[in-house]
Amino acid sequence: MTAKKVLVIDDSIMIRKMVKSILAGKYDVLEASDGKSGLDAARRAFPDLILLDFVMPKYNGYQTLQAIRRVEGLQKVPVIMISGLKEQVTEHVPEPFTEFDFLEKPFEADVLVSRIQNFLNTEPEQAASTATSRSSSSSATPVIRDVPPVREEPSLQMILNRLTSTETLLVQGIENLIQREVVARINELNTRVDHQDQAIKMLNQRMDKISEQIDHQNKGLMLILRELKSLQGK
Template sequence: MTEKKVLVIDDSIMIRKMVKSILAGKYDVLEASDGKSGLDAARRTFPDLILLDFVMPKYNGYQTLQAIRRVEGLQKVPVIMISGLKEQVTEHVPEPFTEFDFLEKPFEADVLVSRIQNFLPPDAPATVSVVPDRRSEVISRDTHASEEPSLQTILSRLTSTETLLVQGIENLIQREVVARFTELNTRIDHQDQAIKTISDRVDRISEQIEHQNKGLMVILRELKALQGK
C-alpha cells in the first residue's frame, strides 16, 4: 500500500531532518524550507497532512495556510501548526484553533507521531498464519536479538536529542529577539512621543514669534507715521 505523504514546511533544516527521521518507515516525508516553496510543493504533491512552521521568512505559517486553503483539493488537508512561541500564533489566530492543530516546539518524537496518527491512523497489519516448524528456535533467537537496541536506534535517539537541544537554543534565541524588538519598539514609541512634544513646543514658539513680529510691525508703522507728521 502506498505510504501517506506528510509535507514538512519549516525554515529550520534540523527540524525537517528530525521529523524525517522520526517518521521514517511510517510516512513518505516531503520537505520545503519556506512558505512559498511549501505552497508549490503542496500543489504538486497533494500531501495527506502538512506540518507547518509558523515563524518563517517570506510568508508566515498562517499566510501559507490561507494560500493552501485556496488550492482546489487542499481545502481539507489536515494541518499541524508548530511554533516555539504560541503567543505569536494567537496574535493572528485566537484560540481555540479550528483551522489547524497546534504543536509547541520542542516536541518529543512520540508526541509528534501521536498527533499525526490522530489524522492519519496507521493501516491495520495483515493477518498472517504461521506454521510452526524446526526453524522456530532460530526465529525465537532472531526475535530476541531484535529486542536489543540497534546502532541505528541509538543514533536516531542521539539525533533526536541533539535536535531537541538545538530547538531549545533556537527558541531561546527567538524569544530573546522578540523581547529585544519589543523593547526597541517601546523606545521608538517613547522617542516619537518626545519628538512630538518638541514639535508642539516649536510650533507654540513659532506662533509666539509670529505674534511678536506682527506687534513689531504695528509699532514700526506707528513710528513711521509719527515721523511723517
C-alpha cells in the same frame, strides 16, 4: 505499499532535517523553506499531512494554511501547526484550534510520530501481528511456569531514537530561545520608536508655539515702527 507523504514547511533547515531524520523509513518527507514554496510544493505533491511552522518570512503559518485551503484537493489535508510561541498563534486564531492541530516546540520525536500516526492511521501492524501470533502459540503450547524474566538490553535502534529525541529537543530549544530573543528585541525597538515619535511630536508642538510667539512679536514690532515713522513725519 507506497509511503504516505508528509510535507514539512519550516524556514529552519535544522528543524526540517531533524523532522526528516525522525520520520525516515516511516513516511516520504518533502521540504519547503517558507510559506510560498510550501504552497507550491503542496500543489505539486498533494501530501497526506502538512507540518507547518507558524513564524516564517513572507507568509506566516496561518496565511499559508488559508492559501492551502483554497486549493482544490487540499481542503481536508490534516495540518499540524508547530511553534515555540503559542501566544503568537492565538493572536491570529483563538483557542480551541479547529482548523489545525497544534504542537508546541520543543517536541520529542515519539510525540511527533504519535501525533502524525493519529491522523494518518499508520500505526505499525507488527505489534498486532505479534500479539496474534503469541495468542495462537499460547493456545497450542503449554505454559511454562517459574521461568526467570530475561533482562532485555537496550537495542541500538532504541539508543539512536533517544539520541535523536535529545538532539531534536536541543535544536528546537536553542531556536526557541533565539526566536524569543528576536521578538523581545523587536518589541524593544518598537517601544523606542514609539517614544521617539512622541518626543518628535512634542518638539513639533513646541516649535509651532515658538513660531506663533515670534509672529506675534513681529506684529508688535511692525506697529512700533509705524508709530515711529508717523512721529518722525510730524
